[in-house]
Amino acid sequence: MPEKNIAEVQRQAHSRMAQMGFTFSRDNRGFIIAAQGYLMLAGIGLLINGSLLADGASRPAFLHLFTLGFMLFMIYGLGSHMLPRFTGNPVREGVWPWWQMGLAHAGVASYVAGYLLGWHGLVIVGALLAWLSLAVFTFRVWPVLWPKKC
Amino acid sequence: MHKRNRLFVSIALIYGLLGGLIAIVRLLDPSLIPGNVPRAHGHIMLLGFILMMIYGIALHVLPRFGGFPLYSERMADWQLYAANTGLPLMIAGWLGWRDMLVMTGGLFTYGAIVLFGLNMILTVRGKGSA
Numbered sequence: 613m614p615e616k617n618i619a620e621v622q623r624q625a626h627s628r629m630a631q632m633g634f635t636f637s638r639d640n641r642g643f644i645i646a647a648q649g650y651l652m653l654a655g656i657g658l659l660i661n662g663s664l665l666a667d668g669a670s671r672p673a674f675l676h677l678f679t680l681g682f683m684l685f686m687i688y689g690l691g692s693h694m695l696p697r698f699t700g701n702p703v704r705e706g707v708w709p710w711w712q713m714g715l716a717h718a719g720v721a722s723y724v725a726g727y728l729l730g731w732h733g734l735v736i737v738g739a740l741l742a743w744l745s746l747a748v749f750t751f752r753v754w755p756v757l758w759p760k761k762c
Numbered sequence: 763m764h765k766r767n768r769l770f771v772s773i774a775l776i777y778g779l780l781g782g783l784i785a786i787v788r789l790l791d792p793s794l795i796p797g798n799v800p801r802a803h804g805h806i807m808l809l810g811f812i813l814m815m816i817y818g819i820a821l822h823v824l825p826r827f828g829g830f831p832l833y834s835e836r837m838a839d840w841q842l843y844a845a846n847t848g849l850p851l852m853i854a855g856w857l858g859w860r861d862m863l864v865m866t867g868g869l870f871t872y873g874a875i876v877l878f879g880l881n882m883i884l885t886v887r888g889k890g891s892a
């Protein structure tokens with residue numbers, strides 16, 4: 613097959629998969645991409661300290677770049693992609709995923725900056741925002757797991 | 763999706779919210795919750811939130827990706843009971859400075875890990891029951 617046709621077939625297959633909902637939606641794509649960014653930021657701790665986690669004031673910062681930034685964002689992106697497909701129940705969409713994402717970014721950023729700068733108040737703000745984003749995620753997937761009987 | 767696996771995911775979310783909450787309370791006032799709160803928080807998050815989430819998703823998806831049914835549904839049920847007996851005991855032990863409780867809970871938690879690991883190995887290697 614000539615190269616152009618292959619590209620065309622690939623494009624069609626991709627568009628079909630997107631229409632059938634195999635591929636990530638825009639919000640979940642954002643979560644997964646952000647997770648990789650945070651993973652690389654967390655890895656900077658390795659370069660600076662010679663170990664991922666040094667004993668010191670910056671320890672919770674790099675630790676939570678990994679746990680909140682990488683692990684939590686991966687769960688957000690994969691969870692809201694997979695759970696509706698496993699159960700056949702819809703996840704809450706609309707503005708909710710974007711609130712969840714905004715809160716999570718603001719939360720990690722404030723929490724980490726708070727520890728690096730030594731501003732305890734900023735740590736608390738970040739902690740609250742990150743927690744709220746988890747609450748939004750829970751609110752979004754709960755009806756996926758436990759749908760109302762119809 | 764099997765009810766047990768949905769329970770794993772739901773319990774994971776609840777542990778996540780709980781673990782975040784005790785960390786926030788500690789940041790606000792370290793004297794409000796007694797015991798080794800960072801250690802309890804770390805394990806609620808890693809064993810309660812992340813690991814239970816992985817349990818629920820993996821029990822659903824690995825048999826499908828592997829092409830064989832789950833080796834044992836009973837083992838997976840006992841895994842749910844063991845994991846959720848173990849972690850509360852560990853948390854109680856850390857918050858109450860009772861090392862024996864942490865150890866007992868740790869045995870249950872480890873039991874769940876072994877049940878999961880064996881079940882997954884036997885499933886993915888193609889020794890499924892049908």
Ligand code: HEM
Pocket residue numbers: 672675676679680683684738739740742743746781782783785786788789800801802803804805807808811812
């Ligand atoms: C709601 C979001 C979260 C908040 C507010 C939070 C807050 C905290 C705080 C205040 C500490 C103690 C830091 C110190 O003084 O040393 C801590 C430690 C820790 N956190 Fe988090 N955290 C959050 C999410 C997570 C997540 C999602 C994970 C794992 C997946 C995690 C894993 C840990 C671990 C492993 C420790 C260290 C425990 C130890 O030192 O034994 N955290 N966190």
Ligand code: HEM
Pocket residue numbers: 665675678679804808812
């Ligand atoms: C058999 C597997 C594992 C072993 C033997 C292991 C061992 C360890 C050890 C010894 C530490 C302490 C390092 C230090 O304090 O300098 C540590 C830290 C950590 N591990 Fe693992 N780990 C394992 C699996 C995992 C997994 C699967 C995760 C993620 C879900 C994870 C997440 C973490 C995190 C976030 C920390 C840093 C928390 C802190 O130091 O307070 N580990 N691990």
Ligand code: HEM
Pocket residue numbers: 804805808809864865867868869871872
């Ligand atoms: C059978 C399950 C487990 C038991 C019984 C257990 C028990 C313990 C105990 C007793 C400590 C305190 C060690 C000390 O005082 O030096 C500890 C620390 C820790 N554990 Fe676990 N744990 C378990 C599973 C895990 C898992 C699965 C992870 C990671 C995914 C983890 C991560 C950690 C971390 C990061 C620390 C803090 C290490 C440090 O501060 O250097 N634990 N655990």
